[in-house]
Amino acid sequence: MEIAFPWPMSDGEWLAWSSAAVTVLLGLFSLFAPRLALRLLRLAPSERHPEAVAEVRATISGFYLGLGLACILLAQPLLYMALGFSWAFTAFGRVVGMLSDRANTPYNWFALVVDLVLAALPLAFAFGFVP
Numbered sequence: 422m423e424i425a426f427p428w429p430m431s432d433g434e435w436l437a438w439s440s441a442a443v444t445v446l447l448g449l450f451s452l453f454a455p456r457l458a459l460r461l462l463r464l465a466p467s468e469r470h471p472e473a474v475a476e477v478r479a480t481i482s483g484f485y486l487g488l489g490l491a492c493i494l495l496a497q498p499l500l501y502m503a504l505g506f507s508w509a510f511t512a513f514g515r516v517v518g519m520l521s522d523r524a525n526t527p528y529n530w531f532a533l534v535v536d537l538v539l540a541a542l543p544l545a546f547a548f549g550f551v552p
Contacts, residue, residue: 426494427496432551433545436551437492437501440508441490441504443539444539445486445489445493448486449486451482452482455474455475455482459477488504492504505540505543505544508537508543509540512536
């Protein structure tokens with residue numbers, strides 16, 4: 422198997438690649454600045470539980486980096502579909518939280534729009550809406 426960096430060639434690939442690149446950047450940010458990432462997510466680790474910061478490095482950055490890099494390095498439509506579904510379910514979880522946890526805040530509305538855009542870009546390519 423030959424490994425080469427598959428550069429996006431079409432508009433649809435650029436959309437999907439852009440979503441993957443943002444995902445990787447969010448993963449790097451969470452890996453190298455987990456306390457700032459928690460602050461931006463409106464979360465605060467307890468002094469009694471310093472492992473919360475490690476959880477950001479492990480779970481959040483690991484997932485974002487793993488899926489985002491897989492999409493960028495392999496450039497397969499099914500991987501882009503997985504990326505789109507992941508962001509779509511992130512948006513779904515945010516909507517559920519807004520409805521059931523009284524989290525209807527401007528921050529969550531902005532984050533919902535970002536989640537939906539990051540979901541729509543790779544899904545539009547994976548489903549063939551943008552060639």
